Amino acid sequence: MTCRSIEPLLKRLGLAALLALAATACAGADKPEFTAAELSRIAAHGPWPLPWMADPGNRVSGNASAIRLGYALFFEPRLSANRRVACASCHDPARGFQDGRTVARGLVTGTRNTPGLLNVRHQRWFGWDGGHDNLWSASLRPILDPREMGGKASRVARVLRSKSTLDCHYAGAFGKRPDAGDPELLVNVAKAIAAWQETRGSPATPFDEFRDALQRGDAQTAAAYPAAAQRGLRIFVGRGQCATCHAGPLFSNGEFGDIGMPFFIKPNGVDPGRQGGIKRLLANPYNLLGAYNDDATRNNATGTKFLRPEHRNFGEFKVPSLRNLTLTAPYMHNGSLATLREVVRHYSELDEDRLHADGERILKPLHLSEEESSDLVAFLESLSPAAPLPAPVVPPIVAACR
Amino acid sequence: MVGWRWRALRTYISASRAGNGDCWRGVLAASILGLSAAVHAACPPDAADGTVVRKGDLLLAYRLASGAGRLPMAQHFALEVQLCDKDGVSAARLHKADATMPEHRHGMNYRPAITPLSGGRFRVEGMMLHMAGHWQLSFEVLAGKENLRLSHDVQVD
Numbered sequence: 001m002t003c004r005s006i007e008p009l010l011k012r013l014g015l016a017a018l019l020a021l022a023a024t025a026c027a028g029a030d031k032p033e034f035t036a037a038e039l040s041r042i043a044a045h046g047p048w049p050l051p052w053m054a055d056p057g058n059r060v061s062g063n064a065s066a067i068r069l070g071y072a073l074f075f076e077p078r079l080s081a082n083r084r085v086a087c088a089s090c091h092d093p094a095r096g097f098q099d100g101r102t103v104a105r106g107l108v109t110g111t112r113n114t115p116g117l118l119n120v121r122h123q124r125w126f127g128w129d130g131g132h133d134n135l136w137s138a139s140l141r142p143i144l145d146p147r148e149m150g151g152k153a154s155r156v157a158r159v160l161r162s163k164s165t166l167d168c169h170y171a172g173a174f175g176k177r178p179d180a181g182d183p184e185l186l187v188n189v190a191k192a193i194a195a196w197q198e199t200r201g202s203p204a205t206p207f208d209e210f211r212d213a214l215q216r217g218d219a220q221t222a223a224a225y226p227a228a229a230q231r232g233l234r235i236f237v238g239r240g241q242c243a244t245c246h247a248g249p250l251f252s253n254g255e256f257g258d259i260g261m262p263f264f265i266k267p268n269g270v271d272p273g274r275q276g277g278i279k280r281l282l283a284n285p286y287n288l289l290g291a292y293n294d295d296a297t298r299n300n301a302t303g304t305k306f307l308r309p310e311h312r313n314f315g316e317f318k319v320p321s322l323r324n325l326t327l328t329a330p331y332m333h334n335g336s337l338a339t340l341r342e343v344v345r346h347y348s349e350l351d352e353d354r355l356h357a358d359g360e361r362i363l364k365p366l367h368l369s370e371e372e373s374s375d376l377v378a379f380l381e382s383l384s385p386a387a388p389l390p391a392p393v394v395p396p397i398v399a400a401c402r
Numbered sequence: 403m404v405g406w407r408w409r410a411l412r413t414y415i416s417a418s419r420a421g422n423g424d425c426w427r428g429v430l431a432a433s434i435l436g437l438s439a440a441v442h443a444a445c446p447p448d449a450a451d452g453t454v455v456r457k458g459d460l461l462l463a464y465r466l467a468s469g470a471g472r473l474p475m476a477q478h479f480a481l482e483v484q485l486c487d488k489d490g491v492s493a494a495r496l497h498k499a500d501a502t503m504p505e506h507r508h509g510m511n512y513r514p515a516i517t518p519l520s521g522g523r524f525r526v527e528g529m530m531l532h533m534a535g536h537w538q539l540s541f542e543v544l545a546g547k548e549n550l551r552l553s554h555d556v557q558v559d
Contacts (some may be wrong), residue, residue, distance in 0.1 A: 044559065240543060244533050244535060247475060247476055248476065253532050255532040306513055306528030307513070308513035362535075
């Protein structure tokens with residue numbers, strides 16, 4: 001082949017390359033150029049996943065017998081008074097361990113939305129009001145609560161003794177047989193259930209891939225992140241000030257806030273939120289200041305030890321993690337917002353009169369355009385895994401119990 | 403450097419020169435010196451004592467007890483505080499430490515506790531700056547009958 005013969009081909013290739021470049025430029029025109037400050041804020045939302053660390057307050061955290069026992073008990077409806085309600089009845093693994101309902105439904109219908117459990121090991125406070133400072137205490141409450149499972153120690157002991165694998169794994173984890181008269185029975189069961197929940201994490205998301213690509217200067221991978229999500233991210237870390245509270249890799253600072261959501265409960269009640277949570281926490285014998293905390297140093301009890309109750313706690317609810325949102329609708333402590341678009345609208349049209357007089361003063365209506373709202377929704381959706389999560393792997397039966 | 407440090411240093415040097423007879427005094431003095439170096443209580447404070455805030459003759463230096471450089475966001479931390487005045491270690495007492503977000507009009511969700519240490523030093527536990535943004539750290543110091551308030555602005559990201 002001569003040079004003359006390939007000249008038309010080169011011209012065509014050159015034109016094609018120019019067209020491709022132009023197309024890339026056009027596609028990139030609506031993607032934001034992040035400033036150094038924005039890049040720093042974006043980087044602070046990773047890396048993901050966070051490293052797993054055993055819970056020092058739970059001596060069976062990471063213990064294979066406890067994890068297997070906790071898995072079995074999580075799905076065990078016989079723990080409940082009517083033998084039909086299990087932890088998994090509200091915490092459905094296929095929905096990010098949420099139930100898709102507005103408010104939880106155990107033995108009776110509750111007043112709050114079921115929180116998801118993915119990445120629960122990394123939380124500081126548990127429940128919308130932070131009424132628990134550790135996962136095992138938070139796991140015990142619904143088992144005993146007459147509105148949720150209505151369980152009791154004798155029923156729990158009976159269930160444990162009904163199957164040799166349950167009995168054996170309990171003995172393997174705690175060094176003794178389950179006994180209804182043992183004051184540690186319930187808390188041990190809760191610690192086993194916590195040990196299993198601690199293993200539930202969520203994988204990297206499209207946002208994480210984008211964030212990591214920016215970190216290593218990989219423009220090609222970064223370019224795969226949708227333009228709408230990038231624009232939404234810029235609102236999130238910038239003018240929206242969302243990252244002020246929804247901070248870090250979990251997209252939550254782990255604390256509480258009043259965002260103007262109604263706290264009235266039909267017919268005539270109110271949900272005091274964090275104010276009630278602090279009262280319950282400090283009265284709870286299973287808090288980290290109590291005898292059941294397995295961390296002898298009590299270094300894990302700092303949050304509870306130094307808590308400062310304030311008037312503004314009334315009507316405050318936990319700042320939820322924003323990971324896995326597409327799995328965990330509806331939203332807010334009362335499940336009153338069905339979609340992410342409604343959540344964004346709430347902040348866009350925020351009614352400042354609903355905020356506490358002595359509450360947060362950074363919340364202002366964002367007045368987002370329709371396109372900006374769509375961008376923010378696109379970003380929030382990118383905080384969920386791109387593919388459906390597989391069913392949890394069943395923890396193996398330990399050798400001694402086979 | 404404060405007086406007792408000088409005394410310990412002189413004891414260590416003279417014991418070293420004297421030989422075995424004063425060995426244990428030397429070991430003790432060396433231990434005291436080593437301990438003081440570990441906690442680094444210096445007046446006037448230097449860079450190793452962290453951020454220095456001044457009010458009149460009073461100097462307050464604070465740093466993270468963990469030794470980390472930046473105040474963390476949404477994590478509990480403890481501070482080591484050193485009080486100095488023009489004579490060296492101050493006899494004043496730190497009796498309150500707190501932090502607020504002036505623009506947000508709220509403070510921390512936690513009430514810190516102060517433990518006095520030796521040599522004008524104090525340990526503040528239970529601090530947490532739970533939001534990104536501008537915080538104002540405040541320290542109240544009782545110097546004689548006078549209550550002094552020192553503050554320092556920090557940006558937390």
